[in-house]
Amino acid sequence: MLKILKYLKKSSISVVAIVLLLMVQALCDISLPDYTSKIVNIGIQQGGIENAVPEVIKEDDLKKLMIFIDANKQSQVKDYYHLIKYKDTESDSYKKNIDKYPALKNENLYVLKDIDKDELKDLNELLSKSEMALLTIENNKNQDNKIKESILKSFPIELSVKMKDKSLIEIMEYLPKEKTNAIKKEIMKKIEKMPDSIIEQSAIIYVNKEYKSIGIDMDRLQNKSILKSGTQMIAIAILSMFVTIIVTFLAAKVAAKLGKTLRTDVYEKVMSFSNEEMKKYSTASLITRSTNDIQQIQVMMVMILRFIFYAPMMAVMGIFKVVNTNVSMTWIIGVAVLFIVFLLSILFTFVMPKFKLVQKLVDRLNLVSREIITGIMPIRAFSNQEYEEKRFEEANRNLTKVNIFVNRIMSFMMPSMILVMNLIGILIVYKGTYSIDSGTMQVGDMMAFIQYTMQIIMSFLVIAMMSVMIPRASVSASRICEIIETNPTIKDSLDIKTFNPDKKGVVEFKNVSFKYPDAEEEVLSDISFIANPGETTAFIGSTGSGKSTLVNLIPRFFDATKGQILVDGTDIRDVKQFELREKIGYVPQKGILFTGTIASNLRYGNRNATDDEIKEAADIAQASEFINSKPEGVEFKIAQGGTNVSGGQKQRLSIARAIAKNPEIYIFDDSFSALDLKTDAALRKELKRKTSESTVLIVAQRISTILHAEQIIVLDEGKIIGKGTHEELLKTCEIYKQIALSQLSKEELGNE
Incomplete structure (x- = not known):
């Protein structure tokens, strides 16, 4: 498969663009659960309040918060706020905020300044525990009364009666600093033991109460938060959709270009094959490789470009998000991945060997189909339709059985993966409810965790699917590479020579011998003759004597194993095949x-x-x-x-x-056999006139076709046993004479 990837160099810009776009898509998709969490946690549960930092707070309430903030930090907190006094009705700040905060008519308000994220984070840490402390005191009346009673006992009777109806916070203002610090320390000690999530949620409740007391429309604030997060979520989803469309388009374009390049290379390579290579690869196999195999690679390339980069990105980003959401439940991801690996190991064991078999069976089916279609007439003539149907049925049945087996196993995978996903979802909800109950997790976080987990599992599922599909495509890729990397036995010489114009049309064999690859015996042995322009050289002999093989050596359908073949005085192996064949008119x-x-x-x-x-x-x-x-x-x-x-x-x-x-040279390889004698004679007469300046080489079975040839070469078992004109051979070559007498009577031969 890696050898095929080198063909992507021409589409490198598109591939880089796809990778970058997939990064954008992954970032978009992985951020969506965050917005779901925001809508649930902030928009629904927290009423649109994002953190423990109130945008506006009453002056008296801020003073109460300051009790639980270190003295050296109190000035820092005040620096983040701008004080607006209700009596400064003419100030710009008052006019600007009176519509937003109706409480400004009767109260001095602190309004938050424009601060950056780091400052907001610091302020959130400072205020959240103080707000929690105040909320704890306000909500826990029993503890509050006990502390009040112990404090009032230490006061004089007059002051104790005066402070009886005051709140604990108001009473603490009259205490000595040491006593106040002791009470504060006791309260903060309990808060420090609480989870951060509970502190933050309690602080949010405090801010909510503060906003209501100021007169802020909480329904409007909540709707605004939900709409903001929802709009952002929709925008990201639309961006992800457009990126997906672009990536799919580019991936399809790259894959189509790859398919085109592979088909072109396979076609050009097959066109350079000699008969030796054509015998090695059957026609049916070459067709399958040029169509089905390349289609497999093309589909696989779309999948690779679309998912092979995207899935690992999503898996890594998802794991990172899960760890940040809730570390205590990350083991659930491990369980899911183990299940997936287990299922895939089963699939690989049973399915992978079958993928290699499928392509061979497709070749076999194509071969049988081609033979039946091309041989339909003799099949009908010999009434062998039933036999051929059985051949086709066997090939079809074998392919069907393997495909059914593979598809059954593959169809088992998806329901199994869905079952794993659903069980993992149930497990997350089961564990998440305990975390929510203990205050270590919010509902929105659990929902986000489920989505992240599903994204991770789906990423591993895609990787698994790809790991199953890639080997099948690799089989096709290896079959394609086998064709492309095959070195033709017949190729142009590195030292190209030109034809000799003084010997135009002359064909000369010098001690030529030939045997097929891996054959032990020679088909042609020590063949030598010269065929001149304006003359007809004919070849005759019994079936299998090597006539067709001899003339097929001239256009280099095969190369002689010994000796030389010269055309225009130049060895045909030293000239370009194209230029050689341009001189030849070949009739098979x-x-x-x-x-x-x-x-x-x-x-x-x-x-x-x-x-x-x-x-x-x-x-x-x-x-x-x-x-x-x-x-x-x-x-x-x-x-x-x-x-x-x-x-x-x-x-x-x-x-x-x-x-x-x-052309300069005509080669007729037994091309007159289907013609009747009258048409044969008329054709040869006209042909003689047309080819008066050309070299004519004729392979024939009929004596009548070659009677008037200037040179007749008689072959027997690949050797020349006679050479001359018709009359000369009748006298000197017994085999030629027997062939002639088997076709014509003595009288006809005499008349000829």
């Missing part, structure tokens, strides 16, 4: 046509051929009659594989295609 044994029109097929070797040249080629190939019989003429549509024309018509069009190219 089996006429092959391409989807399109007759005209597009005839122009296949010469895109610039004029209509007159196309017509001339069709005339020479004896194809004009059936072309003209079509209403569309040369624009008649050819079906895939030329299935809508006969074998003879297909062969004549293949011959016309080579003629339209007007």
Whole structure:
């Protein structure tokens, strides 16, 4: 898979953009639970009050708070506030705040100045415990009365009667400093033992009471807080949505570009394959690799770009947030991850070996399907439909069984993961209720903890899914790389030479031998001859004598294992394959046509051929009659594989295609076998006129096709056993004579 990733260099900018955008998306998604917590904790439970620092407080109430603040810190607290006196009705501060704080008409108020986050944090710490102390005294009447009684006993009777109806805080103002500090120390000692969350919540209750006494609209304050957090939450969600859309678009674009590049590279590599490589990789396998395998990689690449960076970010950020929310419940995350790892280990054990098998079975199914479709006529002719159906059914059944097994195991994973998530959610609620009851956690924090946990579990789930899918894509990637990294046995020389114009059209074999890779015996042995321009060189021999193999060496479909093949006086291995093949007009044994029109097929070797040249080629190939019989003429549509024309018509069009190219060298590999004798004779007569300056090489089975060739080469078991004209070979080559007599009578041979 890593080898495939190098193809992403062309899309590096997009990949970097995706990573950066995923960071933005992760930050957005991980921040949403915070806002849920704010809405519940601050907006609903705390009535919109964010901290223990009141924005406005009565002068008398601030004095009470100062009792529980160290003397050296009291001036610092006052510095954070601005005093507005109710009698200063003409001051700007009074006019500015009278509408907001109705209590200003009768009370002096301290209004909070603009302070930064650090100052707000310091002030919150200073005030929260003092507010808790005041609230404790106000709420705990029994303890308050006991302290009052003990204090009043120490007062003179007159003062004791006077202070009887006063509050404990008011009474403490008359006490000596040492006595006040002792009472304060006793109260603060109890507060110090309380959890921070309880202190903060109690301080919030105090601030709430203070705001109500000042006349602040608490419903409006609460709604404002909820709307603020909700609006921010919606904005972040919308931003996350847009980032997700952009990331998905870029990921799809990068994956599509990768797929295009891989298909191009595979196609170009396959085009460079010789027959040896084509035999190594079946056609069905090459098609599967070019389509299904690349599609697997393309889909996987979208998943990688979309989730492989995002999931770890979310997992790390989620764990960080969970630790900050409540450390005591982080073990729940560990339990969830262990369950996921356990489930995945089961999946990997059973599923992973099957992924490699799936692609091989797809190859097999494609191979069987291709063979059945292309061989439908002989299948019907031999009434073997039932046998082929069984072959297809077997291949289809094997693939289906493996796919069903894989899908069953995979379908088990998602419900299992959902079950784990739900059980973890229940466990968090169960443990969270105890924390809420003890005051160490708020409801909003528990809700945020659940969301963070779900995000972490989902991140691990995505990572798990990717770890299951990547090996399958890796199988496809290795199959693609196998094609791309295959070195063709036939390739251009590093020292390119040019053709000799003085020997234009001359084809020469010098002691050429050839054997197929891994074969023990040679197919051709010590072949030597020269084919000159303006002459026809024919090859004849029994089946398997090496005729087609010999002519296939000229365009370098194979390379000779020994000896040299010269074209225009230059070894064909020293020139570019493209330039060599540009000189050749090749007609294979089996006429092959391409989807399109007759005209597009005839122009296949010469895109610039004029209509007159196309017509001339069709005339020479004896194809004009059936072309003209079509209403569309040369624009008649050819079906895939030329299935809508006969074998003879297909062969004549293949011959016309080579003629339209007007090459230096013509190679006809048994290309006249589907023609009747009359058409064969007429075609050869016209062809002789057209190729008067070209070199013609003909592989034939029929003596009548090569009777008038200037040079006939007789092959037997890969060796030349006869060379000469028809008349010469009848006298000197017994095998040629036997072939001739098997096809023509002595009288016909004499007449010829």
